[in-house]
Amino acid sequence: MIEPIDVVFPCLNEEEALPALLAALPPRYRAIVVDNGSTDATAEVARRGGARVVDEPRRGYGAAVKAGLEAATSELVVVCDGDGTIDPRQFDAVVRPVDSGAADLTIGRRRQTSRSAWPFAARVANRVLARLIRSRTGAPLYDLGPVRAAYRVPLLELGVTDRRSGYPVELVLRAHRQGWRLQQVAVDYLPRVGRSKVTGSVRGYLTAVQDVRRQLAESAR
Numbered sequence: 001m002i003e004p005i006d007v008v009f010p011c012l013n014e015e016e017a018l019p020a021l022l023a024a025l026p027p028r029y030r031a032i033v034v035d036n037g038s039t040d041a042t043a044e045v046a047r048r049g050g051a052r053v054v055d056e057p058r059r060g061y062g063a064a065v066k067a068g069l070e071a072a073t074s075e076l077v078v079v080c081d082g083d084g085t086i087d088p089r090q091f092d093a094v095v096r097p098v099d100s101g102a103a104d105l106t107i108g109r110r111r112q113t114s115r116s117a118w119p120f121a122a123r124v125a126n127r128v129l130a131r132l133i134r135s136r137t138g139a140p141l142y143d144l145g146p147v148r149a150a151y152r153v154p155l156l157e158l159g160v161t162d163r164r165s166g167y168p169v170e171l172v173l174r175a176h177r178q179g180w181r182l183q184q185v186a187v188d189y190l191p192r193v194g195r196s197k198v199t200g201s202v203r204g205y206l207t208a209v210q211d212v213r214r215q216l217a218e219s220a221r
Contacts, residue, residue: 001095001096001099002074002099003028006077007088007091008034008069008071008077008079009033009034009051009080010034010061011036011038011042011046012037012042012064013042017082017084017193018051019049020084024087029088031046031049031051032051032052032054032071032072033051034053034056034067035053035054036061036063036064037057043055058163062166062170063164075153076151078095083192083193086147086189087188090147094106094108094187098149102181104150104151104180105148105183106148107143107145107147107172107185108145108184109143109184109187110189111189114191126144129144130143133173136173141182145184146189159174
């Protein structure tokens with residue numbers, strides 16, 4: 001397996017989740033925590049946990065991911081939510097298809113470990129969105145999961161422009177247009193630590209829906 005592998009964690013107020021998350025990171029992985037305008041001690045906690053911290057004050061998931069990818073130096077990278085829902089010990093399974101040449105992009109397909117891990121409304125919304133993307137692309141996608149792996153330079157060269165919640169959708173659509181081989185990998189999905197920025201607030205949910213709808217509408221042109 002290619003080593004080392006940088007892991008980009010886009011983070012907004014994740015001081016509670018980071019200690020356990022970083023402690024579980026296997027030795028071959030290097031953490032890059034992108035502090036996306038946190039008002040808590042996310043950056044300090046990340047540094048104490050051995051992570052490299054990148055500051056991206058412009059709010060938005062896509063902005064944080066882009067900053068992390070540009071800061072990374074490894075050939076292969078993982079991007080993972082920093083809320084503690086994914087155990088880093090599952091990264092090998094996510095990376096393996098890309099590392100072996102069987103896929104260009106892997107995306108985690110969530111297996112909820114408890115009812116509280118993945119609220120029913122969020123599961124339904126994700127299912128509908130995945131169905132829409134499958135109908136547009138034919139890609140075997142059933143979840144836009146919180147963890148993915150790919151080679152860093154080609155990932156940046158895709159030119160994803162969305163800087164908010166539409167990033168994962170635009171990524172898949174662009175990858176499909178470029179003929180990338182996409183593979184889903186089952187990962188256990190744990191209850192998040194702290195409050196969700198999307199399902200935890202009306203504003204966050206509406207922003208995500210708006211961004212996703214925009215990406216799908218633009219892909220239909």
